[in-house]
Amino acid sequence: MKKILAILFTVCCSCAPLLAEEQSTTELSTNKGRTVIDIIRQKPAYASCNYDTYPDSIPENLTPAPMGKRPFYISHYGRHGSRYINKRSGYEIPYKMMVHANGVNELTATGKQVFSEMNLILEDSEDRWGDLTPLGRSQQQHIARRMISRFPEVFADSACVAARSTIVPRCIMSMEAAMMELAQLNPRLHITMDASKSTQWYMNHQDPLLRSKLIPEAQKVYDKYTASRLGNSRLMEMLFKNPDIVKELVDESFFNYYLMKMGLFQLNTHRYQDTYLTDLFTTEDLYRMWQIDNALWYMQYGFCPLNGGDYPYSQRHLLRRIIAEADSCISLEKPGAQLRFGHETVLLPLVCLIGINGYDLQTTDLEELEEKGWWCSSVFPMGSNVQFIFYRRNPSDKDVLFKVLLNEQEARLPIRSDCAPYYHWADFRRYCLKKLDRYEKRRNNSR
Amino acid sequence: MMYEQQMKKNDMHRMTIAILVFCCSLCSMAQTVADELRSDVRRAAGMNYALTLPETPEDTPPPAGKRPFYINHFSCPSDYYLERHYDNPYQTLSRADSLGKLTELGRDVLRRVALLRSEEHERTGELTEAGKRQARDLALMMMRRLPEVFADNSYVDGRSIVQNNCLLTLGEAAVQISQAHQPLRVSTNASHRFRAWLDPRDKELEAHRNDSLAMARYADFTARWAPDNSRLTTALFNDADYVRSIDAAELCRQLFDLACCTQYTDVVGGRALYDLFTPEELHRHWLRRNAWAYIRYGGCTLTGGNEPYAQRRPLWNLLHMGDSIMSLDYPVVHLRYTNESVVMSLVCLMELDGYGVQTDCLDSLEALGWADYRIAPLGGSVMLVHYRTDKNDPDPLVRVLLNGREARMPIATDCAPYYHWLDVKRYYLRKLYAYARTRDDK
Helix, strand or coil: CCHHHHHHHHHHHHHHHHHHHHHCCCCCCCCCCCCCCHHHHHHHHHHHHHHCCCCCCCCCCCCCCCCCCEEEEEEEEEEECCCCCCHHHHHHHHHHHHHHHHHCCCCCHHHHHHHHHHHHHHHHHHHCCEECCCCHHHHHHHHHHHHHHCCCCCCCCCEEEEECCCCCHHHHHHHHHHHHHHHCCCCEEEEEEEECCCHHHHCCCCCCHHHHCCCHHHHHHHHHHHHHCCCHHHHHHHHHHHHHHHHHCCCCCHHHHHHHHHHHHHHCCCCCCCCCCHHHCCCHHHHHHHHHHHHHHHHHCCCHHHHHHHHHHHHHHHHHHHHHHHHHHCCCCCEEEEEEEECCHHHHHHHHCCCCCCCCCCCCCCCHHCCCCCCCHHHCCCCCCEEEEEECCCCCCCEEEEEECCCEEECCCCCCCCCEEEHHHHHHHHHHHHHHHHHHHHHHHHC | CHHHHHHCCCHHHHHHHHHHHHHHHHHCCCCCHHHHHHHHHHHHHHHHHCCCCCCCCCCCCCCCEEEEEEEEEEECCCCCCCCCCCCHHHHHHHHHCCCCCCCCHHHHHHHHHHHHHHHHCCCCCCCCHHHHHHHHHHHHHHHHHHHCCCCCCCCEEEEEEECCCHHHHHHHHHHHHHHHCCEEEEEEEEEEHHCCCCCCCCCHHHHHHCCCCHHHHHHHHHCCCCCCHHHHHHHHEHHHHHHHHHHHHHHHHHHHHHCCCCCCCCCCCCCCCCHHHCHHHHHHHHHHHHHHHHHCCCCCCHCCCCHHHHHHHHHHHHHHHHHHHHCCCCCCCEEEEECCCHHHHHHHCCCCHHCCCCCCCCHHHCCCCCCHHHHHCCCCCEEEEEECCCCCCCHHHHHHHHEEEEECCCCCCCCCEEEEEHHHHHHHHHHHHHHHHHHHCC
């Protein structure tokens, strides 16, 4: 008992200075009154969470910087653009079920058409597993173009642009597409590119101690949450002559989920105009799938207490690196931009770790996620990015401000500010480093 | 004298031929391998040699009225970090050091190997800084030499195999081109799909590479031309008995291989490891690697003489695209990045500058001018530049640049180094069809 009290005391003490700096209320959601189902009705791809396409029309409105402060440095982490699915196995579950059902002549006319669509998709994807698509390239070009037009001061004259990618080809291609765009817009830029195994420890760190799989207790809660949301008898009746019999071959829940994913994924590929599979599903179907996925992403990559609650700390090296590089760049007269290209499994926990827009939410009630705005699709579609834009009056200005753009829109942080969405760099730095120190101490003690 | 001693031990007949050819070559060739190694020791790296070009390579003006409108360019990656060459020499030298068996030079070499090893750590496949500069310089040079093809309405399409050294080379080139001309449509892409024509595999031909007769001849060749390692081992180790307990020849080979793949490093004060070897030792090490490359990728008749046909699909692509682009009224640049071995076999298949030579005599390669660093060094390329008067020109011409220099094709022409496209197409199509008949494919 004493031990428990001691731990509680230590935790409370260590939280005290942090709480003092934090914003008193961290409101969630930046979705401006829209519900998830509204968004899905307008853009079905939103339901596919990490397979969603980038919202490439970004509102122009940016809050003017406090008087006299000008942007001078950008630090960025972005996900690669739209791509093909990584592996054939991503499509195999529904496909094999259809092969079996077709083999016993259980497909309706619509079912046969769906089977034929699936064959076309597989044919299109063959030997393109994980490839960046033309849409993915243009997303990166557009993001780069907007970055330079919104913050021309950072990219003036022969400013340095240091781009770094994970060693995964689609990330390298994304980086190159962005750099080619910048080079066209300002040929005098000093652009360097890098993709090295030696930087994977922070560019694409997956922490084995914080493994993202669900622990058994969390799995039970998740199963309970998804039980009423899985399945789609309407779809079964549409595709199979005898849905009850075919259930021996086709697992309704799996089939429904993976066929929907397969359809939505095509919006990223050369077959983006073909919405045949997506059209099989109602908005309600898509919405239920989003709920299932959103909850899983939260449990695996968010601060979900049911599953250890620490996964976002997997990106502590990246956050420390972002801070260290910013500190170093602030000391320079014209630091330019540091752009990093990686993955959604890094970006989402990073956003949670920093607490951008309230994504550091902790709850054991999965039903709360939607209401409180923990919507993963708003964080990590293909091409998603976090940009830290730094401001100061001149190189000797000690009060450096910065703001965060999540997918190019101004975001809020869980720290106080007298000029939000601008924040004092020193406050943010202190807040993050304390948070990381506290975690690392706890981690070391538990070993 | 050393040659004579070896002759007694080995195949007299082949050696005599080799010496005769070698002597002939000394008289006839302007630049021997020995000369070239002397002027730039890095060439000893063969296919790992990072190509450098003079500021202004020679360009023969095209016939009157002809202007370049299309470049199809198959390139090797630029200088990159290679794996596997670091651990073994490091371990051998470390062990010896712990036993106090290294001389001062030996300890210095251990220090250098350790530095090189730590520089390479977790960088396999990544471009070196020299490689990045090289990719940009070569792209700029292409633009300077052929400015008409990089115009406002041009389309530059870069493609790479899905391999980071090639992807990054393409990226550096594409960014450099984007910076050097605006506006310009530049697009890059990489996909496993491109392997079919950018890095094809031919298992049947690959199986021939390991033909037992070819391997025996290679073993014989390398044994006869093996360098005398005693000088280097005496310089590195202070105990002759200890040297006998290790595989000294293997260590020297490993140090040479390491020198080859770290030729542009600056972590050891601008010195790689070439200074450990005498010119003759370097030459002999190079002979081994050159013969190996010839057996695997060249027209070596010990393996059937058909290895270059493994890259018939890139040649099909060159021929097909040359025709397709004719109908376009804007200039096009196709940049393709693939493995060095693909470019090497492609050069041999196209018989550029006589590199299609077929022989079973590995001793004759040098005299025949077949030197790997001349054919497919890092940053090397085959570039077909197409010329015409206008879109309806019935007689387009083509010029080949091999590693940036004008090259000869085995085809008659009245305007060399320009060739009539129809003649070029006819020659290579015949060649490809003839081979296809033997293989049941196209």
